[in-house]
Amino acid sequence: MSKGTVGGGGTTMLRRINVAAVLDAVRRSAPAPLRVAELVERTGLARPTVAQAVDELLDAGWLQQHGPDSADRSLGRPAIRVSLRGRAAPVLGLDVGPHRVTVGVSDLAGRKLSLVRRSGPGWTAQELLGVIGEVINEALAEAEVPAEDIAAVVAASPGIVDEHTGRVQLVPSVPGWSAIDLIKHVRGLLDCPVMLDNDANLAALAIAAARGGTGTLLAVQWGERLGAGIVIDGRLHRGTGAAGEIGFIATDTDDVINPEDSRGPLERAVGSEAIAALGRQAALDNPKSRLAELGGEQLDTADVFAAAAERDPVAQAVVQQVARTFARALAPSVLVLDPTAVVIGGGVARAGAVLLDAISDQLRLLTLNHPKLELSALAEDAVVTGAMRMALDEVWQRKLPTPAMTSTT
Amino acid sequence: MSKGTVGGGGTTMLRRINVAAVLDAVRRSAPAPLRVAELVERTGLARPTVAQAVDELLDAGWLQQHGPDSADRSLGRPAIRVSLRGRAAPVLGLDVGPHRVTVGVSDLAGRKLSLVRRSGPGWTAQELLGVIGEVINEALAEAEVPAEDIAAVVAASPGIVDEHTGRVQLVPSVPGWSAIDLIKHVRGLLDCPVMLDNDANLAALAIAAARGGTGTLLAVQWGERLGAGIVIDGRLHRGTGAAGEIGFIATDTDDVINPEDSRGPLERAVGSEAIAALGRQAALDNPKSRLAELGGEQLDTADVFAAAAERDPVAQAVVQQVARTFARALAPSVLVLDPTAVVIGGGVARAGAVLLDAISDQLRLLTLNHPKLELSALAEDAVVTGAMRMALDEVWQRKLPTPAMTSTT
DNA sequence: GTATTTACGAACGCTCGCTATCTATACTGT
DNA sequence: ACAGTATAGATAGCGAGCGTTCGTAAATAC
Numbered sequence: 024m025s026k027g028t029v030g031g032g033g034t035t036m037l038r039r040i041n042v043a044a045v046l047d048a049v050r051r052s053a054p055a056p057l058r059v060a061e062l063v064e065r066t067g068l069a070r071p072t073v074a075q076a077v078d079e080l081l082d083a084g085w086l087q088q089h090g091p092d093s094a095d096r097s098l099g100r101p102a103i104r105v106s107l108r109g110r111a112a113p114v115l116g117l118d119v120g121p122h123r124v125t126v127g128v129s130d131l132a133g134r135k136l137s138l139v140r141r142s143g144p145g146w147t148a149q150e151l152l153g154v155i156g157e158v159i160n161e162a163l164a165e166a167e168v169p170a171e172d173i174a175a176v177v178a179a180s181p182g183i184v185d186e187h188t189g190r191v192q193l194v195p196s197v198p199g200w201s202a203i204d205l206i207k208h209v210r211g212l213l214d215c216p217v218m219l220d221n222d223a224n225l226a227a228l229a230i231a232a233a234r235g236g237t238g239t240l241l242a243v244q245w246g247e248r249l250g251a252g253i254v255i256d257g258r259l260h261r262g263t264g265a266a267g268e269i270g271f272i273a274t275d276t277d278d279v280i281n282p283e284d285s286r287g288p289l290e291r292a293v294g295s296e297a298i299a300a301l302g303r304q305a306a307l308d309n310p311k312s313r314l315a316e317l318g319g320e321q322l323d324t325a326d327v328f329a330a331a332a333e334r335d336p337v338a339q340a341v342v343q344q345v346a347r348t349f350a351r352a353l354a355p356s357v358l359v360l361d362p363t364a365v366v367i368g369g370g371v372a373r374a375g376a377v378l379l380d381a382i383s384d385q386l387r388l389l390t391l392n393h394p395k396l397e398l399s400a401l402a403e404d405a406v407v408t409g410a411m412r413m414a415l416d417e418v419w420q421r422k423l424p425t426p427a428m429t430s431t432t
Numbered sequence: 433m434s435k436g437t438v439g440g441g442g443t444t445m446l447r448r449i450n451v452a453a454v455l456d457a458v459r460r461s462a463p464a465p466l467r468v469a470e471l472v473e474r475t476g477l478a479r480p481t482v483a484q485a486v487d488e489l490l491d492a493g494w495l496q497q498h499g500p501d502s503a504d505r506s507l508g509r510p511a512i513r514v515s516l517r518g519r520a521a522p523v524l525g526l527d528v529g530p531h532r533v534t535v536g537v538s539d540l541a542g543r544k545l546s547l548v549r550r551s552g553p554g555w556t557a558q559e560l561l562g563v564i565g566e567v568i569n570e571a572l573a574e575a576e577v578p579a580e581d582i583a584a585v586v587a588a589s590p591g592i593v594d595e596h597t598g599r600v601q602l603v604p605s606v607p608g609w610s611a612i613d614l615i616k617h618v619r620g621l622l623d624c625p626v627m628l629d630n631d632a633n634l635a636a637l638a639i640a641a642a643r644g645g646t647g648t649l650l651a652v653q654w655g656e657r658l659g660a661g662i663v664i665d666g667r668l669h670r671g672t673g674a675a676g677e678i679g680f681i682a683t684d685t686d687d688v689i690n691p692e693d694s695r696g697p698l699e700r701a702v703g704s705e706a707i708a709a710l711g712r713q714a715a716l717d718n719p720k721s722r723l724a725e726l727g728g729e730q731l732d733t734a735d736v737f738a739a740a741a742e743r744d745p746v747a748q749a750v751v752q753q754v755a756r757t758f759a760r761a762l763a764p765s766v767l768v769l770d771p772t773a774v775v776i777g778g779g780v781a782r783a784g785a786v787l788l789d790a791i792s793d794q795l796r797l798l799t800l801n802h803p804k805l806e807l808s809a810l811a812e813d814a815v816v817t818g819a820m821r822m823a824l825d826e827v828w829q830r831k832l833p834t835p836a837m838t839s840t841t
Numbered sequence: 842g843t844a845t846t847t848a849c850g851a852a853c854g855c856t857c858g859c860t861a862t863c864t865a866t867a868c869t870g871t
Numbered sequence: 872a873c874a875g876t877a878t879a880g881a882t883a884g885c886g887a888g889c890g891t892t893c894g895t896a897a898a899t900a901c
Contacts, residue, residue, distance in 0.1 A: 266768060268767050269768060450857090
């Protein structure tokens with residue numbers, strides 16, 4: 024009649040804690056292999072304890088043993104070294120966009136095993152499900168990971184995502200997408216925990232992980248639409264579920280959110296489409312400008328920034344206006360959040376320094392502590408990377424025995 | 433030659449963990465006393481373990497024993513009940529304003545033991561230090577707590593506070609205040625950890641604690657100046673140190689922050705002084721209005737709201753304008769943070785429903801998820817209460833053995 | 842080939858928590 | 872008033888785990 028009370032504290036919990044401590048120490052130094060002596064030092068445990076834990080973890084498949092490596096020749100008997108066995112629990116990240124599906128498979132140690140991207144011209148919701156399945160299989164094959172090994176999946180979807188039910192609201196681009204239960208579908212393909220989150224959130228997570236360290240990060244995804252993810256000390260801030268929806272910030276003193284419209288005022292004002300439209304108008308008004316030369320009839324967002332980079336005053340004026348509108352919209356949030364850094368990603372980020380400097384100048388006039396303003400180094404992989412990252416976090420949180428006390432109330 | 437590595441895991445750490453679990457269980461149900469059987473249930477530990485832990489905690493003075501209480505008559509041998517011995521580690525909260533010093537002493541269980549307030553007409557920095565000392569002694573005497581028992585102190589100061597150095601920047605009201613090392617001074621009076629924080633932050637902490645539960649809270653302090661504190665799942669968000677400075681949000685499309693000016697655009701637009709000024713102007717323009725009647729020459733902020741509550745259209749127009757400006761300034765942050773609730777405190781909060789409804793109407797037009805909009809129930813005690821709360825958190829975090837693993841990177 | 846250095850492995854003793862049993866105390870029913 | 876019962880507290884024995892100590896293995900240095 025074992026009561027089955029997990030979480031109470033007997034000596035077996037002590038063992039679990041210590042094993043977890045060892046595993047955690049190995050994880051922290053991944054992918055570098057560690058000697059037992061180093062583990063002893065890092066965990067503060069006694070050698071036999073660590074040795075026993077390592078044995079256990081080797082048996083369970085979490086660690087792998089390395090032969091004494093050639094380079095590390097020193098005095099005395101060579102030490103056995105262990106490292107994370109990444110294949111123990113690989114994870115899968117999924118980025119679903121209206122025109123593109125990306126799947127990444129990652130090591131337990133965070134090494135990317137495969138990354139498969141497929142583009143297409145506007146799928147229907149049903150077609151999309153099929154494509155997702157195919158791309159997942161492709162990525163698994165490339166990573167040489169059997170489907171049943173996958174330990175966790177995180178999927179990214181545009182729109183506002185309800186963390187718990189896994190439903191998506193407010194998706195404009197794919198008709199019928201919000202009716203689909205993506206989580207259920209993926210769980211049908213891969214029998215493991217599946218989570219769904221906003222793409223801007225996941226991109227933010229990836230960027231935060233890449234920058235490392237603590238602090239507050241505001242990561243803006245700026246393309247046709249505008250969204251932002253907030254990461255505070257490594258953890259996502261979700262609010263009640265719709266945090267970071269900067270696209271709906273009002274830009275004009277008379278702006279009002281129209282619940283029917285899936286795009287917000289700021290998106291309409293400075294989304295990539297709007298920038299292109301501004302550029303076209305400016306080109307029409309100044310037919311002799313470099314901007315008009317570059318762009319022609321189907322002038323693009325990129326043309327605007329290219330012309331501005333070449334110091335065309337007409338294009339510079341457009342960029343100035345965009346930067347000003349964006350900075351004025353973002354400044355209140357910067358004041359309130361006081362982030363360590365603001366990182367801009369997404370399609371518009373390709374504009375580069377031209378835009379960044381203009382925003383920086385404007386933001387400096389409107390804030391107290393001026394956060395670092397950067398461009399995302401991850402480009403289009405940010406979302407998948409963030410999804411894999413979150414899946415990894417999930418696995419670790421599940422496998423590393425609970426930090427002792429997480430009572431109710 | 434004990435290596436002194438605390439944090440590693442022997443059986444003695446197990447004991448510490450379990451003792452902490454018991455103490456934590458008692459704390460959670462404070463101030464209600466608990467029977468040992470209840471502790472067994474809540475901690476999941478065995479009875480002898482709990483009994484031993486209780487003995488230890490009784491010896492150490494953290495718990496006190498209650499006789500079997502009269503009301504609780506039931507079958508069987510009456511149980512011994514234990515509760516937190518609040519006097520084991522009382523804490524002190526300190527609210528320093530330009531015209532008022534407030535000191536509160538609190539139980540370990542969160543019971544208020546004393547609260548002393550002293551007002552004066554604009555002290556100098558030096559005088560202020562003297563007053564602080566006097567009021568602290570008064571509060572200690574009233575609480576019947578010797579100074580050396582105080583386990584932690586948290587002081588609240590207006591302005592932006594550097595958490596680590598304890599220095600204050602940007603304080604307008606008290607000349608020379610930012611040069612004072614308040615922490616050092618208080619530590620001279622009371623030999624214990626002393627922390628300093630922004631008053632809006634601490635008020636937010638108190639309000640969050642009063643509301644209970646998790647989620648994101650945006651607590652606005654609205655008086656002559658405007659500040660806000662952000663509490664996410666019970667923990668303060670500080671950003672790089674200046675989070676929540678909503679007073680500096682631009683209200684006009686041409687507004688710019690002037691680093692020389694200690695007040696920001698929003699404060700100048702809707703701070704209590706500005707509201708009074710708007711009221712006076714409106715009264716001049718409409719001498720026959722109820723507003724003009726009520727206020728006369730030295731028309732006050734309160735008069736504006738009073739007249740508006742009596743449905744005076746002139747006053748209502750002023751309130752409408754204030755609400756609109758405030759809501760437009762706050763909306764971006766509400767979109768980004770997506771808080772569970774927005775609570776308004778400070779002097780202007782006395783306006784009541786008139787203002788709240790007007791803001792709510794405006795905010796509804798500008799946000800996606802509409803947070804609950806409430807008035808602070810704590811009134812002027814919010815800051816001291818929050819300071820005591822934070823001091824308590826500090827004590828608990830220090831005394832409850834660390835949750836096992838908090839290694840460095 | 843010997844000495845030295847480093848790491849692995851095994852045995853012992855200690856502390857701790859859990860299970861089970863026994864004693865103490867007060868209410869309840871006849 | 873007295874026996875019965877239900878609940879709480881105290882004690883003994885058992886098992887598990889960690890830490891310390893000692894002995895052994897495997898490499899390098901001289």
